[in-house]
């Protein structure tokens with residue numbers, strides 16, 4: 001059981017990210033986070049997965065959720081990636097996910113999945129698709145980001161939308177990135193798929 005002011009402060013910081021979002025799921029997500037009863041229960045967390053480099057970037061990030069996430073990172077359920085079974089080990093190892101909201105918990109939410117995603121430095125996560133609408137908000141670090149036909153550097157404070165079935169991929173440099181990640185709409189995990197033949201290495 002987690003009953004910790006730092007965890008609650010992080011949930012509140014994340015909820016504020018979504019309060020002003022135009023997407024109808026935004027205020028819904030914010031409300032779900034804000035009404036979360038304390039304590040939250042999840043399995044004991046694994047040892048900290050954030051490399052020193054991204055922790056340094058987090059400490060210097062201006063994003064309101066960055067400091068809160070840094071303070072709470074040792075309390076989070078890292079290793080709870082809902083689509084880990086759909087990925088090869090080598091790809092799954094590039095990313096650590098701490099799921100906070102979802103049908104399987106730890107915070108019950110039948111129609112949204114939300115958590116933190118850490119992508120390691122010097123990594124390429126290939127093009128993939130899924131039925132869910134997806135929103136990333138980068139709170140520290142950066143990546144060369146492909147969303148459909150749009151490939152460019154994305155960094156701290158950027159909110160990136162992937163409509164249902166839009167191919168997307170990420171390529172990190174020396175820092176990696178930490179982002180808030182959310183699925184809404186049809187949040188099934190079975191549609192998660194990599195796009196064969198298009199997973200060419202991007203040059204950062």
Ligand SMILES: [Fe+2]
Nearest residue numbers: 130134162168
């Ligand atoms: Fe995605």
